[in-house]
Amino acid sequence: xxxxxxxxxxxxxxxxxxxxxLIYWLVWSLPGxxxxxxxxxxPCPDSYIAFMTExxxxxxxxxxxxxxxxxDLLTGDFGETFRGTSVGELIGEAYPNTIRLALVALxxxxxxxxxxxxxxxxxxxxxxxNVVLVSTLFLISLPVFVTGFVLQIVLGFELGWIKTTxxxxxxxxxxxxxxxxxxxxxxxxxxxxxxxxxxxxxxxADFVRTAVAKGLPQRRVVGVxxxxxxxxxxxxxxxxxxxxxxxxxxxxxxxxxxxxxGNLVYRGILGKDGLIVTGVVTLLVMVYLLSNLLVxxxxxxxxxxxxxx
Amino acid sequence: xxxxxxxxxxxxxxxxxAEHVxxAEHVETKGSxxxxxxxxxxxxxxxxxxxxxxSAALILLVVLMALVPxxxxxxxxxxxxxxxxxxxPSADAWFGxxxxxxxxxxxxxYGARASIVVGVSATVLTILIGATLGLLAGxxxxxIDGLMSRIADVFFGLPFVLGAIVIxxxxxxxxxxxxxxxxxxxxxxxxxxxxxxxxxxxxxxxxTAKQQDYVKAARALGAxxxxxxxxxxxxxxxxxxxxxxxxxxxxxxxAEATLSFLGLGLRAPVVSWGVMIADSRDVIRVAPHSxxxxxxxxxxxxxxxxxxxxxxxxxxxxxxR
Numbered sequence: 342x343x344x345x346x347x348x349x350x351x352x353x354x355x356x357x358x359x360x361x362x363l364i365y366w367l368v369w370s371l372p373g374x375x376x377x378x379x380x381x382x383x384p385c386p387d388s389y390i391a392f393m394t395e396x397x398x399x400x401x402x403x404x405x406x407x408x409x410x411x412x413d414l415l416t417g418d419f420g421e422t423f424r425g426t427s428v429g430e431l432i433g434e435a436y437p438n439t440i441r442l443a444l445v446a447l448x449x450x451x452x453x454x455x456x457x458x459x460x461x462x463x464x465x466x467x468x469x470x471n472v473v474l475v476s477t478l479f480l481i482s483l484p485v486f487v488t489g490f491v492l493q494i495v496l497g498f499e500l501g502w503i504k505t506t507x508x509x510x511x512x513x514x515x516x517x518x519x520x521x522x523x524x525x526x527x528x529x530x531x532x533x534x535x536x537x538x539x540x541x542x543x544x545x546a547d548f549v550r551t552a553v554a555k556g557l558p559q560r561r562v563v564g565v566x567x568x569x570x571x572x573x574x575x576x577x578x579x580x581x582x583x584x585x586x587x588x589x590x591x592x593x594x595x596x597x598x599x600x601x602x603g604n605l606v607y608r609g610i611l612g613k614d615g616l617i618v619t620g621v622v623t624l625l626v627m628v629y630l631l632s633n634l635l636v637x638x639x640x641x642x643x644x645x646x647x648x649x650x
Numbered sequence: 651x652x653x654x655x656x657x658x659x660x661x662x663x664x665x666x667x668a669e670h671v672x673x674a675e676h677v678e679t680k681g682s683x684x685x686x687x688x689x690x691x692x693x694x695x696x697x698x699x700x701x702x703x704x705s706a707a708l709i710l711l712v713v714l715m716a717l718v719p720x721x722x723x724x725x726x727x728x729x730x731x732x733x734x735x736x737x738x739p740s741a742d743a744w745f746g747x748x749x750x751x752x753x754x755x756x757x758x759x760y761g762a763r764a765s766i767v768v769g770v771s772a773t774v775l776t777i778l779i780g781a782t783l784g785l786l787a788g789x790x791x792x793x794i795d796g797l798m799s800r801i802a803d804v805f806f807g808l809p810f811v812l813g814a815i816v817i818x819x820x821x822x823x824x825x826x827x828x829x830x831x832x833x834x835x836x837x838x839x840x841x842x843x844x845x846x847x848x849x850x851x852x853x854x855x856x857x858t859a860k861q862q863d864y865v866k867a868a869r870a871l872g873a874x875x876x877x878x879x880x881x882x883x884x885x886x887x888x889x890x891x892x893x894x895x896x897x898x899x900x901x902x903x904x905a906e907a908t909l910s911f912l913g914l915g916l917r918a919p920v921v922s923w924g925v926m927i928a929d930s931r932d933v934i935r936v937a938p939h940s941x942x943x944x945x946x947x948x949x950x951x952x953x954x955x956x957x958x959x960x961x962x963x964x965x966x967x968x969x970x971r
Contacts, residue, residue, distance in 0.1 A: 359804035367820045478960075482953035484904045486911050486927070487945045490934060498935055584809065591811050592908060606812065607912075610819045618816060626807045 349637065353630050358411075364622045365407050368615040414623065420616045428620045431605060436624075437511045439601035442593070443586040445514070445521030450529035451579060458536025462571075463563065465541065473537070477530035485589070489523045489596040506598040517599075524593040528582045535578055539571035546570070572643055580636030584629025692965040702961035708954035712947075715762040725756035727921050739939060748926070748940040749933045757921050758947050764922035765951065768836055769903040775841035776902075777895050780848025785887070787849065788856025789879055795853070802846035811908065814839045818914040829920045836915050840902050851894050855887035862886070893963040900955030907948055923948040 401409070413420060420428050461470045480488075496519060497505035507516045543549060544567065552566045591603035598604075602621055609617030696702045715722060731751040739746040745754035783802070787795040805813075817839040859865065860883060868882050909915030910924025917925055923944040930940035 355800055356803040356807060359800070360807040363804060363808070364816060367816050478953060478956060479949075481956050482900065482904075482949050484907055484911075484945075484948065484952070486908060487941075487949065490931075490941060490945075494934060494938060587809070589809065589811050591815070592912070595912075607815070610815055622808070622812060622816070625809055625812065629807055629809070 346634075346638065349634050353634065357626060357630060360626045361411070361619070361623045362407055364626075365410065365619050366403060368618050369403070369406065410619070414620075420620070428616050431617065432602070432620060432624065435600060435602050435605045438599055439587055439590055439594070439603065441511065441514065442517055442521055442524060442590055442599060442601060443583060445517045446525030446528075446586050447579065447583060449518075449522050450525035450532050450582075454529040454532025455536055455575065458533045458575075459540060459563075459568070461533075462537040462540025462544070470537075473533060477533050480526050480530040483526070485523060485527060486592050486596060488526055489520075489593055492519055492523060493596060507600075520593050520597040520599060523596070524586060524590060528578070528586070531578060532575060535575050536571065539574055540567060543567055543571045569643055573640060576639055576643065577636055580632050580639070581629075583632045584625065587625055587628060692962070695965040696961060699961050699965070701957050702965075705954040705957035705961065708950060709958065712762050712951050712954070713766060715759050716766040717763075719756075719759045719763065722759045723753075723756040725753040727752065727757040727760040728919060729753070745943040746937070746939045748929060749937065750929075754926075754940060754943050757926055758923070758944050760921045761923045761926055761944060762947070762951075764833070764916055764920055765903050765906060765924070765948070768833060768840075768906040768916075768922075769899050772837045772840040772844075772902040772906075773895050773899045775837060776844045776848050776898065777891060779841060780845040781852045781888075781891055783845070784849040784852025784891075785856050785879055785884065788853040788887075789860060789875070789883060791857075798849070799853075802849050805843060806846040808843060810843050810905070811912075813843045814905070814909055815912065815914055817842065818909065829916070832916055833920070836906055836909060840905055844898065844902075848891060848894060848898075851890050852887060855890050856883055859883045859886045889966045893959055893966065896962055897956055897959035900952040900959070903955070904948065904952050 457473050461473045493505050496502045503519050504516055549567055552562045591607055594601045594603035606618055606621045737747045748754050783798050787798040818835055821835055865878060865882050868878050906915055907924030910922055911928045915924055916922045926944040934941055
C-alpha cells in the first residue's frame with residue numbers, strides 16, 4: 342500500500358508540472374503586449390513597465406519564469422497582483438466560500454442521487470423508475486446557467502423564499518443550499534443513473550443470493566452486501582467530481598454573486614491578472630489530482646479483493 | 651450540461667461493456683433469414699425504440715432549422731425596433747420581442763445554425779484527435795501509451811469551464827476577431843479540453859480488440875500494422891466512441907452556450923442560443939420570455955442528443971437489454 346501511494350504520488354508530479362506549465366504558458370507568453378489595457382485607457386508609463394518586467398521576470402525565457410514562479414509557490418508565496426495585493430490572501434478569502442459551495446453540492450448530489458438511485462435500482466422497472474429516468478435526462482440536458490437563472494427567478498424574485506444573491510463572506514450555509522443544488526444538479530443526475538445501473542446489475546449477483554439464502558435481514562443484505570459492492574463506480578464519479586465542481590463553480594458563483602474562487606479567477610482573467618489565474622488554477626489542479634488519488638485508495642477499503650502491491 | 655468532461659465520465663463508465671457486441675450477435679441472428687452485421691442489427695433494434703424515434707425527429711428538425719431557417723420564419727433576425735422592445739408573445743411574434751426589439755422566434759430559429767455548427771465541428775475534431783491517439787496508444791502500448799496517457803492527463807486535469815475561459819481570453823486579446831475566428835477558437839478550445847476522455851474510451855476499447863483472435867489471425871497472415879489498426883481494430887472499437895460522440899455533441903452545444911453566456915464565446919452579430927441567453931440576462935425580471943424560449947430550444951436540442959446517445963448505447967450493448 343505504501344509503495345503504491347508513493348508510486349502514484351511520483352506519477353502526479355509530471356502531470357502537475359505539465360498542467361501548471363500549460364496554464365502558465367497560456368496566461369503569460371502569448372503574442373501581444375502584456376501591458377495593454379493594464380493602465381486604463383492610456384498606455385503604461387515606461388517606469389511602470391520596467392518595474393513590472395523586473396518584478397515578474399518577464400525578460401527571462403518562459404521556462405525560467407515558470408521555474409521561479411513554482412519555486413515561490415512551493416514556499417507558499419503566490420505572488421502579488423499588478424495592483425499589489427497578495428494573491429495568497431485573495432485566495433485565502435475566496436477559498437472557504439468555494440469549498441463550502443462544493444461541499445453543499447456534493448452532499449446534495451450524494452444524498453439525493455444515491456437515494457433515488459438505490460430506490461429505483463431495487464424496485465426495477467415501473468412508474469417511479471421512469472419518472473427518475475426522465476427527470477435525470479432533463480437535468481443532464483439543462484445547462485447550469487439556465488437552472489441557476491430559473492431557480493433564482495422563481496424561488497428568489499417570485500416566491501421570495503431565498504435571497505437572490507449571497508452577500509456575506511464567508512457565506513452562511515443556509516444561503517448556499519440553492520446554489521449548491523444548481524451546481525450539483527448535473528452530477529446528481531449522473532450519480533442517480535450510475536447507482537441505479539450498478540445496483541440493478543449487482544442485485545442478481547451470487548453474493549446477494551447467498552446473503553439472502555443465509556437468512557440475513559433485508560437491511561443488511563442491501564446496506565452491506567449490495568451497497569458496498571455497487572459503490573465503486575459511484576465513488577469514482579464523486580471523487581473526480583469534487584475537482585470539477587470547484588472548476589465549474591464559475592457560472593454558479595457568477596449568478597448568485599458568491600465571492601469564491603470562480604468569481605476571483607473570472608475577474609482575474611478579465612483584468613488580465615495572470616498571477617491570480619495561475620495561482621488559482623494550480624490550486625484547483627492540485628485538489629483535483631489529490632482527490633483522484635484518494636478515490637483510488639478508497640477502492641481497497643470498499644473492495645478488499647483489490648490489492649495494490 | 652455545461653461540462654462535457656463530467657458528461658463523458660458518465661458515458662465512459664457504462665460504455666466499456668460495448669465490446670461484448672462483437673462475437674455473440676452473429677450467432678443469434680443466423681437463425682432468422684440471413685446474418686446481419688452489427689451495424690444493421692443495431693439499426694434494426696434502434697428503429698423500434700420510441701426514444702430513438704423522438705430524439706431523431708427532434709434532431710432532424712433542428713438540423714433543418716440550421717440549414718433552411720427561412721422555412722420556419724420570414725422575419726429578419728437582425729431587424730430591431732425599439733418601439734416593440736420587450737413585448738410579450740403575440741400572434742405577430744410567437745415568442746415576443748427582446749430588449750432590442752428583435753423578433754425572438756426568428757432569432758431562435760436562426761440561432762440553431764451557430765450552435766449546431768460549433769457542436770458538430772467540435773465533436774468531429776475531438777473524435778479525430780482522441781480516437782487516433784487512443785487507437786495508437788492501445789495498439790502500440792509501452793512507452794507510446796505511457797507518454798500519450800500522461801499528455802492526456804495533463805489536459806484532463808484542467809477544469810473544463812476554467813480551461814476554456816483561459817484559452818479563449820488569451821487567444822482573443824490580440825485585436826478584434828471576426829465571427830468565424832471566434833467560432834474556430836471556441837471549437838478548438840472545446841476539443842482541446844475534451845479529447846482526453848475520447849482517447850481513454852478508445853484506448854480501452856482498442857486494448858480489448860487487440861487481444862481478440864481475429865487480430866492475432868490477421869497478424870499471423872502477415873497483415874501490416876496499419877491494416878490491422880484500420881481494418882480490424884477500428885471497426886470493432888468504434889462503438890463506445892460513437893456513443894460518446896452523440897452525448898458529447900449535446901454537451902458541446904451546451905458548452906458553447908455557457909461560453910457565450912460568460913461573454914467569451916460567440917457574440918453579436920452572430921445569432922446563437924447562448925448569445926440570446928446572455929443578452930436576456932439583464933432584463934430577466936421584466937421579460938422572462940427572452941430567456942425562456944432560447945433556453946427551451948437549447949435544452950430540447952441537448953436532450954435530443956443525450957437521448958439518442960442512450961438509445962444507441964442500448965442498441966449496441968446487448969447487456970443492457
